[in-house]
Amino acid sequence: MQHNTAHHAEPALNVDREMATDSTPGNKACPGSRPWLATILGLGALGFTVTTYSLEAPTGYDGLSNGFLTPTDYQQALDEFRLVQTIPMGLGPVFNDVSCKACHTGPVDGGHSQVSVQRAGYFDGVNFIDPPGGSLIPARAIDPSIRARVPRDANVRALRMSLSTLGDGYVEAIPDRALIKIASNQPKQSKGLIKGQYVLVDLLEAPGKQAIGKFGWKDQHASLVSFSADAYRNEMGITTPLFPTELTSNGRSVDRFETVGQPNDSDHGVLLAANFMRSTKAPPRTPGSPEPKKPPTARQDDIKLGERAFESTGCGICHTASFVTAPAGTPINGGTYLVPVALGSRTFHPYSDFLLHDVGTGDGIVQNGGQSTRNKLRTTPLWGLSKRRTFLHDGSATTLQDAINRHTGEAIQVTGAFKRLSPQENQNLMRFLNTL
Ligand code: HEC
Numbered sequence: 001m002q003h004n005t006a007h008h009a010e011p012a013l014n015v016d017r018e019m020a021t022d023s024t025p026g027n028k029a030c031p032g033s034r035p036w037l038a039t040i041l042g043l044g045a046l047g048f049t050v051t052t053y054s055l056e057a058p059t060g061y062d063g064l065s066n067g068f069l070t071p072t073d074y075q076q077a078l079d080e081f082r083l084v085q086t087i088p089m090g091l092g093p094v095f096n097d098v099s100c101k102a103c104h105t106g107p108v109d110g111g112h113s114q115v116s117v118q119r120a121g122y123f124d125g126v127n128f129i130d131p132p133g134g135s136l137i138p139a140r141a142i143d144p145s146i147r148a149r150v151p152r153d154a155n156v157r158a159l160r161m162s163l164s165t166l167g168d169g170y171v172e173a174i175p176d177r178a179l180i181k182i183a184s185n186q187p188k189q190s191k192g193l194i195k196g197q198y199v200l201v202d203l204l205e206a207p208g209k210q211a212i213g214k215f216g217w218k219d220q221h222a223s224l225v226s227f228s229a230d231a232y233r234n235e236m237g238i239t240t241p242l243f244p245t246e247l248t249s250n251g252r253s254v255d256r257f258e259t260v261g262q263p264n265d266s267d268h269g270v271l272l273a274a275n276f277m278r279s280t281k282a283p284p285r286t287p288g289s290p291e292p293k294k295p296p297t298a299r300q301d302d303i304k305l306g307e308r309a310f311e312s313t314g315c316g317i318c319h320t321a322s323f324v325t326a327p328a329g330t331p332i333n334g335g336t337y338l339v340p341v342a343l344g345s346r347t348f349h350p351y352s353d354f355l356l357h358d359v360g361t362g363d364g365i366v367q368n369g370g371q372s373t374r375n376k377l378r379t380t381p382l383w384g385l386s387k388r389r390t391f392l393h394d395g396s397a398t399t400l401q402d403a404i405n406r407h408t409g410e411a412i413q414v415t416g417a418f419k420r421l422s423p424q425e426n427q428n429l430m431r432f433l434n435t436l
């Protein structure tokens with residue numbers, strides 16, 4: 001199945017002719033300091049030198065395409081993301097909300113929101129066990145008699161805040177080997193304490209194939225097509241060929257309330273929504289952030305010192321500053337998608353390793369990663385942080401200080417170093433975080 005059907009706008013610089021280079025970033029990468037990065041590979045033995053360029057991914061909250069889709073195709077994909085689903089279109093019978101945009105709205109379409117969804121289940125002392133119908137408890141129903149409830153005896157209950165999808169096309173194009181390399185370096189960087197876990201998850205669009213999960217609080221999906229199909233079904237109750245089984249109400253079939261046949265829709269909307277997310281620009285730094293090639297102001301000096309404190313205390317071991325996407329043409333997602341020109345060989349700054357960690361905040365839920373992931377969460381990407389008002393997976397922290405101080409577990413030594421920062425250093429670190 002070939003999903004890479006988008007038309008591409010003319011890229012600023014043709015990266016097709018470029019050579020592949022190991023795109024694994026160092027943790028000490030200095031984000032934002034170069035508009036583009038030139039890597040000189042000295043292939044001395046072969047007697048020639050190849051120059052490869054990796055462009056910075058475009059950033060901005062202007063709501064415009066990053067170049068992956070033409071403006072016309074982008075508008076069509078955005079319309080799908082905004083589309084309010086109705087019962088005749090397959091909404092429900094049980095569901096959480098009526099459009100992707102309903103939960104992915106700030107600061108522009110595709111972003112985060114304060115909407116949370118609920119999960120629940122059982123812990124038997126060893127394993128997490130799904131309740132009938134699965135751990136997701138849909139909040140709404142097209143008929144009051146079939147509304148799902150958190151089972152009264154559930155001893156695991158969790159809220160999940162809506163994540164931003166902005167810039168996720170770049171995240172999708174991170175080569176799996178870059179994540180494996182980060183995971184294998186973390187123990188050395190932390191006296192064995194920090195051990196990011198990657199999980200191989202099924203690709204809905206490539207039956208029998210797996211890739212490393214990068215999306216969702218639990219890294220439950222590897223591709224945007226998989227996540228999109230999952231969201232149509234789990235958030236809106238719309239089944240598609242990629243995710244054909246209907247949600248239930250606490251395990252009870254709600255089929256008699258369906259007004260359209262199964263699957264409710266074709267894959268068309270799923271692919272459009274995925275291509276919309278692939279077209280979003282990466283979250284920008286805030287105005288006033290230090291700029292490459294410009295002398296810093298006094299305040300920008302403080303921000304740079306704060307960034308240094310972020311790295312020196314060890315935040316950057318998990319909140320990886322920079323990545324480079326795989327080169328254009330690289331097959332990913334089980335071979336169903338070729339990294340497009342607009343998204344290939346791009347440097348971007350998500351401040352996440354996209355790996356799972358136990359930092360003491362785990363919610364006890366197991367999704368696609370197996371029991372070892374029960375109390376782990378994906379390192380939250382810190383790009384876009386200044387636009388969020390609540391923090392952590394359940395929105396339970398209302399200040400950055402609180403969100404950071406609550407890191408224990410694998411992060412305990414880093415949190416200790418954070419707590420030992422002088423008031424001035426702490427303030428600089430906050431200034432830096434507030435530019436993301
Ligand atoms: C009821 C609110 C709601 C609706 C509707 C919704 N989402 Fe989400 N979305 C969430 C929440 C909550 C998460 C985090 C879920 C988790 O990981 O447990 C999320 C996460 C995601 C992610 C992962 C982002 C990342 O970087 O990890 C993607 C992609 C996504 N949603 C796409 C969609 C698409 C496409 C639609 C429409 C088909 C949609 N969502 C509809 C609430 C919603």
Ligand code: HEC
Binds near residue numbers: 404410
């Ligand atoms: C061991 C890996 C690890 C280290 C080290 C680490 N973090 Fe985190 N960070 C995480 C994980 C995992 C989460 C998600 C926790 C949750 O949501 O419950 C997170 C969440 C956050 C959040 C909340 C973001 C949001 O939008 O919800 C902030 C802010 C943050 N970290 C900042 C820092 C800072 C600053 C440091 C250094 C002092 C640091 N982290 C060190 C793994 C780490």
